[in-house]
Amino acid sequence: xxxxxxxxxxxxxxxxxxxxxxxxxxxxxxxxxxxxxxxxxxxxxxxxxxxxxxxxxxxxxxxxxxxxxxxxxxxxxxxxxxxxxxxxxxxxxxxxxxxxxxxxxxxxxxxxxxxxxxxxxxxxxxxxxxxxxxxxxxxxxxxxxxxxxxxxxxxxxxxxxxxxxxxxxxxxxxxxxxxxxxxxxxxxxxxxxxxxxxxxxxxxxxxxxxxxxxxxxxxxxxxxxxxxxxxxxxxxxxxxxxxxxxxxxxxxxxxxxxxxxxxxxxxxxxxxxxxxxxxxxxxxxxxxxxxxxxxxxxxxxxxxxxxxxxxxxxxxxxxxxxxxxxxxxxxxxxxxxxxxxxxxxxxxxxxxxxxxxxxxxxxxxxxxxxxxxxxxxxxxx
Amino acid sequence: xxxxxxxxxxxxxxxxxxxxxxxxxxxxxxxxxxxxxxxxxxxxxxxxxxxxxxxxxxxxxxxxxxxxxxxxxxxxxxxxxx
Numbered sequence: 001x002x003x004x005x006x007x008x009x010x011x012x013x014x015x016x017x018x019x020x021x022x023x024x025x026x027x028x029x030x031x032x033x034x035x036x037x038x039x040x041x042x043x044x045x046x047x048x049x050x051x052x053x054x055x056x057x058x059x060x061x062x063x064x065x066x067x068x069x070x071x072x073x074x075x076x077x078x079x080x081x082x083x084x085x086x087x088x089x090x091x092x093x094x095x096x097x098x099x100x101x102x103x104x105x106x107x108x109x110x111x112x113x114x115x116x117x118x119x120x121x122x123x124x125x126x127x128x129x130x131x132x133x134x135x136x137x138x139x140x141x142x143x144x145x146x147x148x149x150x151x152x153x154x155x156x157x158x159x160x161x162x163x164x165x166x167x168x169x170x171x172x173x174x175x176x177x178x179x180x181x182x183x184x185x186x187x188x189x190x191x192x193x194x195x196x197x198x199x200x201x202x203x204x205x206x207x208x209x210x211x212x213x214x215x216x217x218x219x220x221x222x223x224x225x226x227x228x229x230x231x232x233x234x235x236x237x238x239x240x241x242x243x244x245x246x247x248x249x250x251x252x253x254x255x256x257x258x259x260x261x262x263x264x265x266x267x268x269x270x271x272x273x274x275x276x277x278x279x280x281x282x283x284x285x286x287x288x289x290x291x292x293x294x295x296x297x298x299x300x301x302x303x304x305x306x307x308x309x310x311x312x313x314x315x316x317x318x319x320x321x322x323x324x325x326x327x328x329x330x331x332x333x334x335x336x337x338x339x340x341x342x343x344x345x346x347x348x349x350x351x352x353x354x355x356x357x358x359x360x361x362x363x364x365x366x367x368x369x370x371x372x373x374x375x376x377x378x379x380x381x
Numbered sequence: 382x383x384x385x386x387x388x389x390x391x392x393x394x395x396x397x398x399x400x401x402x403x404x405x406x407x408x409x410x411x412x413x414x415x416x417x418x419x420x421x422x423x424x425x426x427x428x429x430x431x432x433x434x435x436x437x438x439x440x441x442x443x444x445x446x447x448x449x450x451x452x453x454x455x456x457x458x459x460x461x462x463x
Contacts, residue, residue: 102439136419178412180412180417180418180419180422180447181412181445228439231443231445232442232444235443236442237419238419238423239423239439239442312427312430313430315424378420
């Protein structure tokens, strides 16, 4: 496998890095404190075509392959300090991939242009109050009626939920079936009678991304709202989540690289006991581990990305990448705080925000424990 | 080993985890019995696509196609004939 960026990919990455530093980073401390979705920055990202990358030009996209899309999100994670915004953007792209992979041609032609342009914000409604890691124990139902479906149930902690214009809602269509055949996916637009979004939930990190409830109460959607076929939801989700984990990991790996560079810079500049703190092994070994994890994370990420780019299955590779990179980032952020001592604990120096954001990465899109379960199952256990 | 037996062998060893069980029948229900679940189907897909050098299109990723050894074999043979 060749992991080197092409000249075009490197050029795009450089553009994104400059863009993120100039346009997305100013004011991040205040935005994080306020916990408000930065709609103006969303528009700037849309103008940079960040949500259009992997979609066909015929459907309003820019037609890049998935590896290039991953390389761009990798650059974004490296340069952009707003992890909440990055995850909002990734959510949008993942919803688009769901439609592209599983929707019919009419749905792709109708929905992707507004998604790729960022004109409409998307969310995917999966998690429920009583089903997190046990995803498919969801209780939201979709009952057939008058050529369509009536949806009832509550989704919670949904990324982009409070600001969503269109949501992909997973619901049980056949409760008598076993897991694999009981769930379907529906597109529900904002304003649909019986569909409502809750207020943003206060949370520890990723504070510029909104998370909240999506509630369906006798919410009727017409038959063509079904994405994929009835009963296909679990297989569809299982496929999409491989793409999701790879794309999300791209941003996380970029973040890990940024934390590493910041730690190296600080360890060289900061003096204690008459010398740079980087000369102490208590510091340098932490940084060496970060460096090692960047190298290994890059192999894990692009191995999985190349497989998805070839339309191969990557359940193992995407879980390995998600588990390894998210845990590496969390540990690196914890070490970055420790390396800075008291300064690391102060909001002004921004490391504590990275730590708060990084903890979520070991929870969303499958906790580390669930990734380990997947890896173990695929090892034949 | 023919297509059906190759798939049977994989499911028996990778999903049943119990070689002492009654041999898997061609029409035994794999989805309804829970033998093939969400992760199992992705594992199976990975195996099928690599072993038989096929790519199963998204349209065919429906539970009915994984209901039994017979339906999985038919799915694979349709793709091999393309």
